[in-house]
Every structure is written in structure tokens, then in C-alpha cells.
Amino acid sequence: MAPQIGWYGLGSMGRLMAENLQKHLAKKEDEKAMIYYNRTIASGDTLKSLGATPAESFEDLVAKSDVVFTMVSNDSVLEDLIQSAIKSAGSLDGKIFVDCSTVHPDTAEKLSTELSSHNATFLAAPVFGGPAIAATGKIVVAIGGEPAACEKVTPYILDVFGRKVIPCGDKARNSSLLKIGGNIVTLNLMEAVGEAQIFAEKTGLGTGPMQDLITDAIGPVAGGYSQRLTTGIYAPSLDTRPGFGVSLSIKDADHALSIAAEQGMKLPGLEVSNGKMKAAREYGGECLDASSMYGVLRQEAGLPFWNEKSRQGGK
Structure with missing residues (x-):
């Protein structure tokens, strides 16, 4: 049966x-x-x-x-x-x-x-x-x-x-290890895509051509992350549930960093990404996507945390 x-x-x-x-x-x-x-x-x-x-x-x-x-x-x-x-x-x-x-x-x-x-x-x-x-x-x-x-x-x-x-x-723990290891790639990729899009915005190139390049030359996964930034999904309206909440992503990053520390190694890229997610949460609250590290990258480049399509429309 x-x-x-x-x-x-x-x-x-x-x-x-x-x-x-x-x-x-x-x-x-x-x-x-x-x-x-x-x-x-x-x-x-x-x-x-x-x-x-x-x-x-x-x-x-x-x-x-x-x-x-x-x-x-x-x-x-x-x-x-x-x-x-x-x-x-x-x-x-x-x-x-x-x-x-x-x-x-x-x-x-x-x-x-x-x-x-x-x-x-x-x-x-x-x-x-x-x-x-x-x-x-x-x-x-x-x-x-x-x-x-x-x-x-x-x-x-x-x-x-x-x-x-x-x-x-x-062993059940092995699939958990793979997931946590995979998240290192995901979060570092979000950081890299965010830096590239801010570079495009600040230089006057524009986010559209960069979006096309990331999607077609690097791949649809990276293109999807890029779109989360340019369309404002990284900071949705307060009545909308984030695609993947920033606190959940911080939890995952903390797991990876603690495991790495136990193995006597560092994850410098993930440390940067995790720090920016924590700064984003402190600035914008819980209703943010994991990709909200983009808002902090924007601030560091002299831009508003919010872009035109995000929660506060570039204010």
C-alpha cells in the first residue's frame, strides 16, 4: 500500500x-x-x-x-x-x-x-x-x-x-553539510553580483546591460540573484514576505562559519557577506531578503540603501 x-x-x-x-x-x-x-x-x-x-x-x-x-x-x-x-x-x-x-x-x-x-x-x-x-x-x-x-x-x-x-x-549530517557548503557559494555570489551592479550604476553603464551579461555569460542562477536586486526584491514592502528572509540566511552563514572554525579554517568571503546581511537587518529590519546585503553595498558606494523599485523607492 x-x-x-x-x-x-x-x-x-x-x-x-x-x-x-x-x-x-x-x-x-x-x-x-x-x-x-x-x-x-x-x-x-x-x-x-x-x-x-x-x-x-x-x-x-x-x-x-x-x-x-x-x-x-x-x-x-x-x-x-x-x-x-x-x-x-x-x-x-x-x-x-x-x-x-x-x-x-x-x-x-x-x-x-x-x-x-x-x-x-x-x-x-x-x-x-x-x-x-x-x-x-x-x-x-x-x-x-x-x-x-x-x-x-x-x-x-x-x-x-x-x-x-x-x-x-x-548519514543524515552529510546532506546538511552539503547544504551549508552550498550556501557559501550562494551568499558569495550575491555579494559579487551586487558589487557588479553597483559598479554599473555608479559608472553610468546602467543595470540593464549588466543584467544581460550576468544572465547570459555567467548563468541563470546568477541572473536570478541580479534580478532580485534590480527589481527591488531584496527589500520588499512590509506586507510582502521575503523570498528568503535575511535572518534565515544569517543563521545558515553562522552555521558554516562555526563549522569552518571547528576545522581550523576561515571563510573570508562569507564573513564579508554575513557582516553585510547583519548590517542590512540592523538598518532595515526583518522584512528583507537575504540579498539585502546589496543595500549596504549601495550605502558604501554613496547611494541610498533602497533603490527605486524597493520598499522606499530610492529614498
Whole structure:
């Protein structure tokens, strides 16, 4: 029989991933409709319209599900959820927990050990890509943990909400390591793209030609980051949720820097990017995208933090 799929976490990424998964389930006669829960249950209204069923609580979700996907903001939220499942959801025998969040490898290893002692399995399956890519079902997913469990859940990821699954072996911590390492590239790329666009603006070249160059010569990922800057997405209006919140990105960078320090190495580029994100948050508050380091770069170049298309329209 097909497993019962449950989903918790319907933020800017989780909701889109869950919707793609429910659409996949709805097409298969032998699959069951998804069960979901979220702290703000109204965030699942679209899922419900697609045929998914809301649970009464996270514990209810776990009790009714064979495979539980989670997509949450940080390590402590995930740890609280797993502890709640252990204490209140009844038997966890045979259940598979698939976490798509970005958490510290030590957290992944700890939760894997704890769930194993209750005859359940923890898989770390962090994702690469923002909401625009998630909407198309084309994110990349790294997966690590017990091989048989990975094999069981991969058909619910590959060509469903992810275009590629990267196996990371039988340790959940390894996929968390890959995600954190990948974020070093992402954040340094945002910094580089921001510097190039400010160079173009200050010299009078203009951001349009630079946008074309970055997209066509360097690649669509870099072009997407560039567009987040020039279209003002780095600092959206206060009633709009950022694509990837600045505090979440700072958390990810802090994880990478702490791991690097443990290995006796430095990440100088990431230190610069992280410092600018923290300065951006201090200046503009929480409702900023990870790419808001661009606003600080603008200030350092004698320009306003806000460009014409951002929250305050260049003021």
C-alpha cells in the first residue's frame, strides 16, 4: 500500500513544495491525499483546494502519517517538533521523518539518533533554490540517511518538487553539510553580483546591460540573484514576505562559519557577506531578503540603501 504522506511547514518554500507534491499524489489512483498542518492553518487553504486534508495538530499529523515532511525555519523549531512527536504522537515505529530545512549537521545527527531509538528514521533532505524555482518543481534536493528510507521517499521528491536528488550517503549530517557548503557559494555570489551592479550604476553603464551579461555569460542562477536586486526584491514592502528572509540566511552563514572554525579554517568571503546581511537587518529590519546585503553595498558606494523599485523607492 502507498504510504500516507504528511507535511508540516507552509512558508514561502514549504507551501510551494507541498502543493507540487499534492498535485502529484492527486494524479495517482493508488496514492492517498496528503495530510498537512501548519502553525497558521489558513496557509494550507490552497493545499486543501487541491485535495489535501488538514490535521488537528502536528501530533495528529504524525500519528496518521507514514512519511512526515517538515520545512521549518531553524534547528530549535525542528527539535521541538521531533520532541513533541516522541512524547505525544504515540508509536513512531516504522515512520520516516524527512526534513527539508537547513539545519546544523549536529542537529541532523542528534535527531537521527533519537528517532532511531524509537524505531523511526530521520532523513535530512535540504533544498537548493528559491520560491520561484520551487513553484516550478525544479529545486535540487540533497538527501542523507538510512538507504532504504531514502529509496522509499525519493519517488515523492524527484520530478515532483525537485528536478534532481543528490545522494549523500547513509548519514543524515552529510546532506546538511552539503547544504551549508552550498550556501557559501550562494551568499558569495550575491555579494559579487551586487558589487557588479553597483559598479554599473555608479559608472553610468546602467543595470540593464549588466543584467544581460550576468544572465547570459555567467548563468541563470546568477541572473536570478541580479534580478532580485534590480527589481527591488531584496527589500520588499512590509506586507510582502521575503523570498528568503535575511535572518534565515544569517543563521545558515553562522552555521558554516562555526563549522569552518571547528576545522581550523576561515571563510573570508562569507564573513564579508554575513557582516553585510547583519548590517542590512540592523538598518532595515526583518522584512528583507537575504540579498539585502546589496543595500549596504549601495550605502558604501554613496547611494541610498533602497533603490527605486524597493520598499522606499530610492529614498
